[in-house]
Amino acid sequence: MEEDKLITLATDHYTAAEVLKARLEAAGIECFLSNVNIIQGAASEGVRIKIKSGDIEKALRPMNEWRAEQQEADRRKYREIRRILVPVDFSEYSRNACHYALNLAKKLGADIKILHVYYAPIVDLVPITDAYSIQVDMDINLREMESNARKQLLSFVSDIRNEAVERGMDGIKIGYSLREGIIEDEIARMARDYKPGIIVLGTKGKGEKQSDIIGSVVYRVLDRTRLPVLAIPEHSKYDAAKEVKNIAYVTHFDDSDYIAIRRLISIVSEFEVKVYCVHLSKNSEKNWDKVKMDNLRDYFRKVHRGIEVECHLLEGDDNIKEVEAFVEKYDIDLLSIVNRKRGLLARLFNPGLTRKLIYQSNIPLLIFRA
Numbered sequence: 001m002e003e004d005k006l007i008t009l010a011t012d013h014y015t016a017a018e019v020l021k022a023r024l025e026a027a028g029i030e031c032f033l034s035n036v037n038i039i040q041g042a043a044s045e046g047v048r049i050k051i052k053s054g055d056i057e058k059a060l061r062p063m064n065e066w067r068a069e070q071q072e073a074d075r076r077k078y079r080e081i082r083r084i085l086v087p088v089d090f091s092e093y094s095r096n097a098c099h100y101a102l103n104l105a106k107k108l109g110a111d112i113k114i115l116h117v118y119y120a121p122i123v124d125l126v127p128i129t130d131a132y133s134i135q136v137d138m139d140i141n142l143r144e145m146e147s148n149a150r151k152q153l154l155s156f157v158s159d160i161r162n163e164a165v166e167r168g169m170d171g172i173k174i175g176y177s178l179r180e181g182i183i184e185d186e187i188a189r190m191a192r193d194y195k196p197g198i199i200v201l202g203t204k205g206k207g208e209k210q211s212d213i214i215g216s217v218v219y220r221v222l223d224r225t226r227l228p229v230l231a232i233p234e235h236s237k238y239d240a241a242k243e244v245k246n247i248a249y250v251t252h253f254d255d256s257d258y259i260a261i262r263r264l265i266s267i268v269s270e271f272e273v274k275v276y277c278v279h280l281s282k283n284s285e286k287n288w289d290k291v292k293m294d295n296l297r298d299y300f301r302k303v304h305r306g307i308e309v310e311c312h313l314l315e316g317d318d319n320i321k322e323v324e325a326f327v328e329k330y331d332i333d334l335l336s337i338v339n340r341k342r343g344l345l346a347r348l349f350n351p352g353l354t355r356k357l358i359y360q361s362n363i364p365l366l367i368f369r370a
Helices: 014-026 060-079 092-108 135-166 183-194 213-224 256-268 286-303 319-329 344-349 353-360
Strands: 006-012 031-034 047-052 083-087 111-118 174-180 198-203 229-233 246-251 274-281 308-315 334-339 365-369
Touching: 006 014, 006 060, 006 286, 014 031, 014 047, 014 060, 083 092, 083 183, 092 111, 092 135, 092 198, 092 229, 111 135, 111 183, 135 174, 174 183, 183 213, 198 213, 213 229, 213 353, 213 365, 246 256, 246 319, 256 286, 256 334, 256 365, 274 286, 274 319, 286 308, 308 319, 319 353, 334 353, 353 365
Parallel strands: 083 111, 083 198, 111 174, 198 229, 246 274, 246 334, 274 308, 334 365
Antiparallel strands: 006 047, 031 047, 229 365
């Protein structure tokens, strides 16, 4: 019978799906969950809550109550983003990253921590047998390196604080930290200690070699932390008069989308934005891709009811060119993508889209880890 046909009422992560299932069953509505990870059920994303089509009207009230609770949970999650970590090397693109961080901090009501990591190679060059004889010289050199790094950091932080005051952002708390060690390792340690909601990091812009150390740091930071990273290219100059309006979310059509979408909305929820959901493909399975796109569009709207979402399927042999053309055509202000874990050989001989965008994009790139 038509009334016994199962339909998908909602799609969400496992915990939320269980809450809705309990609500529906309490209202006397038979409910089923599908697409649950058998090994790690609690970690499942994209879980489908299904009911019989004849129960759809009866399900509306518990469904609306559940949605209201989900929206409040999203608002609480948004408010948790109270800290922003900004690693700097005193370059202009680091300063540019601070400008973006200030704007984000103002919107989110967040604090900023500026981090500088200096490396002391002299420690690695000391032969064990000669350690005592040169200990004094080494200590002097290390103290001098630390002193110079601290002076530069204090001057840099002072400049950023002054710029914040000039832009009417003097209410933002701007702290700083100086650490010695390997850049990406210290960023990861600072992230664990400071517990920021996002890391904002300046990068080299378009045209730089892929061996560039700053771009490499961004990618290595993604390996060491699960925090979202906002990579700001050197040539992406901050314009205080221009708000982020258009965001392109690049999807690979996998379960990581559901977590990334919720985190993306929590970060940009205070901006009036339009989201363009984009999928890049070399095949022509348009009908199946269209179904997947429709599901993601619906999920965006469930996470944030008022958001405007537009979906596009792009085909071509050169993903970077397709992205660049799309960015120009739709005046995209921010690219967002999930960085999927890949093996070492795959990275060396077939760099993923995220890595290519880090080196070649001229607009900010918000990267989530799968």
